[in-house]
Amino acid sequence: xxxxxxxxxxxxxxxxxxxxxxxxxxxxxxxxxxxxxxxxxxxxxxxxxxxxxxxxxxxxxxxxxxxxxxxxxxxxxxxxxxxxxxxxxxxxxxxxxxxxxxxxxxxxxxxxxxxxxxxxxxxxxxxxxxxxxxxxxxxxxxxxxxxxxxxxxxxxxxxxxxxxxxxxxxxxxxxxxxxxxxxxxxxxxxxxxxxxxxxxxxxxxxxxxxxxxxxxxxxxxxxxxxxxxxxxxxxxxxxxxxxxxxxxxxxxxxxxxxxxxxxxxxxxxxxxxxxxxxxxxxxxxxxxxxxxxxxxxxx
Amino acid sequence: xxxxxxxxxxxxxxxxxxxxxxxxxxxxxxxxxxxxxxxxxxxxxxxxxxxxxxxxxxxxxxxxxxxxxxxxxxxxxxxxxxxxxxxxxxxxxxxxxxxxxxxxxxxxxxxxxxxxxxxxxxxxxxxxxxxxxxxxxxxxxxxxxxxxxxxxxxxxxxxxxxxxxxxxxxxxxxxxxxxxxxxxxxxxxxxxxxxxxxxxxxxxxxxxxxxxxxxxxxxxxxxxxxxxxxxxxxxxxxxxxxxxxxxxxxxxxxxxxxxxxxxxxxxxxxxxxxxxxxx
Numbered sequence: 257x258x259x260x261x262x263x264x265x266x267x268x269x270x271x272x273x274x275x276x277x278x279x280x281x282x283x284x285x286x287x288x289x290x291x292x293x294x295x296x297x298x299x300x301x302x303x304x305x306x307x308x309x310x311x312x313x314x315x316x317x318x319x320x321x322x323x324x325x326x327x328x329x330x331x332x333x334x335x336x337x338x339x340x341x342x343x344x345x346x347x348x349x350x351x352x353x354x355x356x357x358x359x360x361x362x363x364x365x366x367x368x369x370x371x372x373x374x375x376x377x378x379x380x381x382x383x384x385x386x387x388x389x390x391x392x393x394x395x396x397x398x399x400x401x402x403x404x405x406x407x408x409x410x411x412x413x414x415x416x417x418x419x420x421x422x423x424x425x426x427x428x429x430x431x432x433x434x435x436x437x438x439x440x441x442x443x444x445x446x447x448x449x450x451x452x453x454x455x456x457x458x459x460x461x462x463x464x465x466x467x468x469x470x471x472x473x474x475x476x477x478x479x480x481x482x483x484x485x486x487x488x489x490x491x492x493x494x495x496x497x498x499x500x501x502x503x504x505x506x507x508x509x510x511x512x513x514x515x516x517x518x519x520x521x522x523x524x525x526x527x528x529x530x531x532x533x534x535x536x537x538x539x540x541x542x543x544x545x546x547x548x549x550x551x552x553x554x555x
Numbered sequence: 556x557x558x559x560x561x562x563x564x565x566x567x568x569x570x571x572x573x574x575x576x577x578x579x580x581x582x583x584x585x586x587x588x589x590x591x592x593x594x595x596x597x598x599x600x601x602x603x604x605x606x607x608x609x610x611x612x613x614x615x616x617x618x619x620x621x622x623x624x625x626x627x628x629x630x631x632x633x634x635x636x637x638x639x640x641x642x643x644x645x646x647x648x649x650x651x652x653x654x655x656x657x658x659x660x661x662x663x664x665x666x667x668x669x670x671x672x673x674x675x676x677x678x679x680x681x682x683x684x685x686x687x688x689x690x691x692x693x694x695x696x697x698x699x700x701x702x703x704x705x706x707x708x709x710x711x712x713x714x715x716x717x718x719x720x721x722x723x724x725x726x727x728x729x730x731x732x733x734x735x736x737x738x739x740x741x742x743x744x745x746x747x748x749x750x751x752x753x754x755x756x757x758x759x760x761x762x763x764x765x766x767x768x769x770x771x772x773x774x775x776x777x778x779x780x781x782x783x784x785x786x787x788x789x790x791x792x793x794x795x796x797x798x799x800x801x802x803x804x805x806x807x808x809x810x811x812x813x814x815x816x817x818x819x820x821x822x823x824x825x826x827x828x829x830x831x832x833x834x
Contacts, residue, residue: 266720267645275731275740276643276724283644290636291652297705298658301670304680308673347579354572366576368820372584375816377766379786380805383793384587387594392798394590418583442565451567473660480663482769483786487793500665500769507669507773516673519666526661533661534654 305523309516320506320514321521328494329502329518332410336485336498337478340417344474348425349467353459356433357441367430373422381419382487385412408490413498416484421474428470429463436462465540469533476529480522588809595806598799606803615785616807622696622784623764626703631757634711635749641712642719656713659706664769671702672774694776699784702770707760714756718749718826751826758822762815766808 730740
């Protein structure tokens with residue numbers, strides 16, 4: 257279902273039959289409306305990012321990217337993603353194993369709770385860590401005694417990033433592992449494999465595409481998060497600025513070309529993510545069951 | 556099913572994985588979220604009411620929920636059209652359109668925000684043509700609407716598209732053979748089948764729009780009482796070290812988000828039931 261090829265042949269099937277074929281005028285109207293809306297709301301903003309970034313030429317573009325504050329923002333963004341993604345990966349695999357392979361009471365509740373961060377406003381995601389670790393928060397005074405700073409420092413940014421990307425990998429793996437069942441793992445155990453051997457040699461190869469899919473979406477959000485990180489960052493240039501925050505600062509200082517230059521890197525990351533996502537959907541679709549790879553909306 | 560359930564316990568690691576899952580979930584999500592309600596509970600009911608019913612806060616709820624609702628409605632219409640042409644028609648560049656529909660999920664919200672501001676500002680790509688007509692989009696509530704339409708679109712397309720794909724041509728053929736016009740078979744056969752998915756997509760787009768911050772603030776103008784969204788009020792109060800005020804309003808937003816999550820779960824259950832019955 258996710259494969260574009262099957263969608264193409266399906267649409268030809270629909271268009272070849274009189275009962276499912278729309279009137280030529282209706283077809284033209286819907287195509288114009290749909291593609292016009294698509295061009296105006298999705299393509300134009302993307303084009304604008306690159307056009308504005310290069311408006312003052314390649315030299316200005318390059319200068320905006322290699323400037324020390326920009327480089328430190330890039331480093332911090334990479335660092336936050338490098339911590340948040342692996343942690344959420346371990347969590348995602350662990351949660352999917354527990355939920356997909358066993359039956360227990362409260363399973364539906366647990367699945368809902370894992371999705372919770374998607375329904376919380378990013379601003380609130382930042383606020384909660386201020387309430388826990390901030391100067392007036394639960395552990396603020398205690399941490400202050402040991403001279404540990406979490407809010408307005410790198411650990412806060414990492415925590416906020418972990419929160420907003422929390423469900424990505426788990427919600428990708430749970431339906432996939434549920435659809436696959438446990439027969440292969442049981443067979444491996446019967447043949448004498450240990451639990452870890454079963455996981456590494458049987459489960460992991462089966463879920464690798466779903467896992468990769470979750471990881472790239474998790475990574476895109478981790479590198480692009482703005483609201484939650486903005487609340488806990490304190491916006492200290494060169495220290496607690498991530499790339500999206502650096503874009504904001506440049507923009508508010510009317511350095512538009514520089515702001516769009518940094519933004520264009522994030523837009524390239526988004527395009528790379530979408531390309532990889534399409535490749536994975538195409539790779540995964542012929543092997544696995546159609547139900548195992550639903551094109552689910554991901555916030 | 557029963558035999559399967561019994562043999563499932565053969566797999567090792569239940570205690571380890573469930574324990575780690577619950578521990579990590581509690582540390583990262585549940586305990587910090589509880590802080591909002593614990594902090595709010597330290598205020599007296601009068602203080603809470605004064606915070607959440609202040610004119611600026613009430614104006615922001617109206618703006619946030621009003622624009623989110625309108626954006627979700629626009630997305631329901633155009634998302635359905637996009638899903639329809641992606642499933643039913645073949646046209647050049649379809650694969651590219653299909654892949655790019657997810658752009659708002661992948662593009663950082665701050666990038667979307669500055670791009671939309673550059674398009675709709677007075678001297679912007681489109682704004683310069685609207686300005687002589689007296690139409691202003693950026694730095695008005697209309698700008699907020701544009702940003703919320705951008706971030707919500709994929710939710711509708713991606714919930715409706717798989718359901719449309721699974722809908723066999725037979726149903727419409729049966730309707731046609733029974734003498735239905737094309738309009739009748741679309742409105743009486745196709746629309747009822749995809750209605751649960753469309754409603755779910757609408758609710759997901761609405762829920763996302765209510766909490767959105769990054770793409771909105773660059774294009775909203777952020778004028779108190781006019782174009783100030785609720786998440787921004789929380790940020791402003793935090794910057795003034797008014798933690799109690801920020802938390803009280805955050806608690807209201809969280810409760811509304813939880814209610815929306817419940818509604819979405821019920822809608823998805825409805826959608827799944829409908830899917831099984833048709834199959």
